[in-house]
Amino acid sequence: MSTSSPGASEPVVELRDGAVAIAGRPILRHIDLSVHAGEFVTLLGPNGSGKSTLVRALVGLRPLTHGSLRLFGTPFESFRDWHRLGFVPQRSSAASGVPASVAEVVASGRLTRRRLLRPAGRADKAAVASALELVGLADRARDSVATLSGGQQQRVLIARALAGEPDLFFLDEPTAGVDLPNQQALADALGALSRGGSTVVLVTHELGPLEPLVDRTVVLRDGRIVYDGAPLQVDDAHGHHHPSPRRTDHHPGMVAPLDRPDEEVSW
Numbered sequence: 001m002s003t004s005s006p007g008a009s010e011p012v013v014e015l016r017d018g019a020v021a022i023a024g025r026p027i028l029r030h031i032d033l034s035v036h037a038g039e040f041v042t043l044l045g046p047n048g049s050g051k052s053t054l055v056r057a058l059v060g061l062r063p064l065t066h067g068s069l070r071l072f073g074t075p076f077e078s079f080r081d082w083h084r085l086g087f088v089p090q091r092s093s094a095a096s097g098v099p100a101s102v103a104e105v106v107a108s109g110r111l112t113r114r115r116l117l118r119p120a121g122r123a124d125k126a127a128v129a130s131a132l133e134l135v136g137l138a139d140r141a142r143d144s145v146a147t148l149s150g151g152q153q154q155r156v157l158i159a160r161a162l163a164g165e166p167d168l169f170f171l172d173e174p175t176a177g178v179d180l181p182n183q184q185a186l187a188d189a190l191g192a193l194s195r196g197g198s199t200v201v202l203v204t205h206e207l208g209p210l211e212p213l214v215d216r217t218v219v220l221r222d223g224r225i226v227y228d229g230a231p232l233q234v235d236d237a238h239g240h241h242h243p244s245p246r247r248t249d250h251h252p253g254m255v256a257p258l259d260r261p262d263e264e265v266s267w
C-alpha cells in the first residue's frame, strides 16, 4: 500500500466528464476520475458495467466522445511519454503461437524505452532480469512461453509491462482464471511496484491476495461511477467484519447489490 498522500500532488490521471460510445451506443457517461501518484486503485462493477472500456480510454485505446483527459498533467492530445504507462489487457495470452522465450516476451516490454533498431543495452537486460525476478520467473527465462501454465503466462505479461519501468500501471483482471500461488506471486510483484511509488489501477472481480494493497475502490455500474472511496472488502473465510462498506460483485455466497440494476447504491 502506498504511503503517499493523495491530493497533495497533481493527478497522474485526470478524466473530467468523460464519455465513450461504441458504434453509437453510450458505454461510459459523466466519468470524473482522478488518480494520484502512488495510489493503488481497484475498479469493480458488474459484467458489462464499463470497467475495461474505462481503462482502455485512460490508456488512449478508446477515444473519448466527450470530456478531457490529462496524463501526468499533460493534455492527452499532446502526451508523448507512453513509456511511463504499462498496460496488461484482459484475457491476453503470452504464447499466441509464437515460439518465443519468456525473456524475449519480457524484453519486448522495453521497446518503448529503446531507440529504434538499437540492440538491447545493459539497462534493458537489467530491467528484464529484475522484472522476471519480481514476478518469480527468473528461473524460467530461457523456457518457451508455451510451456508455462496460464497463470505463469499472465505473470510473464506483467513482467513485460514491468520491464518498461512504468510509473503508471493498468491491469485488466490480472488474476482471472489464475490459481492461488500465481495470484500470490502477482500480489507480491504489484506490492513491490506499489512500494516503489508506482501508481496502479486494477480491474478485478476478485481481490484475493491483492486486497491488502488497495488504497481506494471505484465502482462502475451501467457506465457510471457509483462509488469512489475507501477500499471495499470482500468477506473473508472467517466471517471477519470489516469497518468499511462491503459490497462486491461475483463473489459466491454474497448478496450482490451491484448486480441489481434498479437498486440505487447507497453507502
Ligand SMILES: Nc1ncnc2c1ncn2[C@@H]1O[C@H](COP(=O)(O)OP(=O)(O)OP(=O)(O)O)[C@@H](O)[C@H]1O
Pocket (backbone or CB within 6 Å): 022, 023, 027, 045, 046, 047, 048, 049, 050, 051, 052, 053, 054
Ligand atoms: N468492441 C466492442 N464492441 C461493441 N460493444 C462493446 C465493445 N467493447 C465493449 N462493449 C460493450 O461495452 C459495455 C461495457 O463493456 P466492458 O468490457 O467495458 O465492461 P466490463 O465492466 O469490463 O465487463 P467485464 O467485467 O465482463 O469484463 C458492454 O455492454 C460491452 O458489450
